[in-house]
């Protein structure tokens with residue numbers, strides 16, 4: 001582990017999408033690449049933190065120098081985050097599925113000629129961020145969430161911060177015009193107790209470094 005302002009600090013980072021099974025060979029997922037969460041974990045480790053990197057099946061490999069906990073589903077991610085506590089900070093950058101398939105089939109669903117078309121029923125997944133932020137004991141002193149917004153970024157992110165009970169929200173403008181989804185850059189507004197700061201459009205690695213520096217500042 002490197003020396004730095006976060007030496008001796010333990011930080012949990014969630015990243016990537018989750019996969020929610022329909023049956024053993026099919027799943028529901030979302031388009032998160034895991035790029036921003038991965039960059040953030042790398043930047044925190046570079047400042048000396050022990051990073052527990054709880055990641056769904058991402059398109060990019062995990063960074064070096066972090067403790068990788070691979071998971072598939074939202075339920076597994078919630079359990080892994082719980083198991084990683086206590087921590088000095090938690091950053092929820094994962095794009096967690098909001099719903100999972102209720103009563104997922106234990107066997108592969110078969111298409112039979114003239115057979116019925118299956119209908120899926122959904123049930124909510126645990127909100128990992130809200131749970132962490134709402135813990136009565138063992139709440140990490142700094143809990144950071146992300147918010148993907150396509151309009152009214154500051155107002156929506158401020159409302160989300162209150163609703164989730166977290167300390168900071170990092171809001172991304174993911175409107176199609178922004179080109180952020182799957183791109184190399186990010187356009188971020190950081191909402192804290194102090195208010196909202198809009199950062200210039202920056203490479204994801206630089207967003208990560210700025211955010212890691214802010215986290216280091218907040219923990220010292």
Ligand code: C5P
Pocket residue numbers: 014074092093094095096097098125126127128129130144145146147148
């Ligand atoms: O409610 P929404 O999905 O927009 O909130 C996004 C934030 O909440 C992100 O930080 C995401 O990682 C977190 N989240 C979570 N568990 C969920 C849903 C979202 O931790 N089930």
